[in-house]
Amino acid sequence: MTSKLVDMVTPPSRRVLVTVDGVGFAELRVRTRDVWVARLRASRLDRRLGKGEPPESSIALALRAQRLVRPAARRELARTLLRLLALAAGPPTATVTVRVSRCRVRAAASELYRLVDRLVAGGPVSAYGVVQLKALLADGSGPLYHRDNPDDLGARLREVRASLDALRPVR
Numbered sequence: 153m154t155s156k157l158v159d160m161v162t163p164p165s166r167r168v169l170v171t172v173d174g175v176g177f178a179e180l181r182v183r184t185r186d187v188w189v190a191r192l193r194a195s196r197l198d199r200r201l202g203k204g205e206p207p208e209s210s211i212a213l214a215l216r217a218q219r220l221v222r223p224a225a226r227r228e229l230a231r232t233l234l235r236l237l238a239l240a241a242g243p244p245t246a247t248v249t250v251r252v253s254r255c256r257v258r259a260a261a262s263e264l265y266r267l268v269d270r271l272v273a274g275g276p277v278s279a280y281g282v283v284q285l286k287a288l289l290a291d292g293s294g295p296l297y298h299r300d301n302p303d304d305l306g307a308r309l310r311e312v313r314a315s316l317d318a319l320r321p322v323r
Contacts, residue, residue, distance in 0.1 A: 168214040171206070180211055190215035202283040217279035220286075229285060230271040233264050236296065250292070253299040263309035270313055281316030288312060 166182040190197065190212045197216040201207065207217035219225065240257035257264070267285070271277070288294060288308060295305040 220282040260305040277316040
């Protein structure tokens with residue numbers, strides 16, 4: 153069982169590019185330990201990526217960024233956005249554990265659909281943009297969930313969509 157687990161997390165001869173002071177880029181071998189660090193510190197690494205730290209600045213950040221932008225992760229985010237749209241379109245229910253701001257989500261439906269299209273379309277997206285979307289989805293006091301939040305949901309979604317195509321923070 154242990155050897156199977158190691159094979160699952162560390163493909164043979166996997167390498168990533170990272171920046172090395174004074175040298176530029178270096179191709180480094182990924183060790184099992186690196187994979188575990190990237191998984192166990194995912195939240196911390198997401199915060200660093202969300203602040204605009206380049207994924208190539210460390211092995212752990214590079215691995216986390218790869219995981220965030222892979223097609224399966226993008227499809228899952230797209231499904232989450234579609235679930236939000238479905239919740240907003242239907243009648244309010246008492247069984248929903250998290251209540252979305254139905255009026256705000258309905259008003260921003262076109263932006264949400266554009267974001268879904270961008271996530272499922274081919275082509276690369278930035279880890280920075282994925283982290284921005286995940287932060288918006290996780291912010292229980294944000295414009296997705298509270299209509300009294302001063303942020304414009306449509307504007308935030310447009311920023312997220314733009315950041316999916318940006319290598320660095322969009323300001």
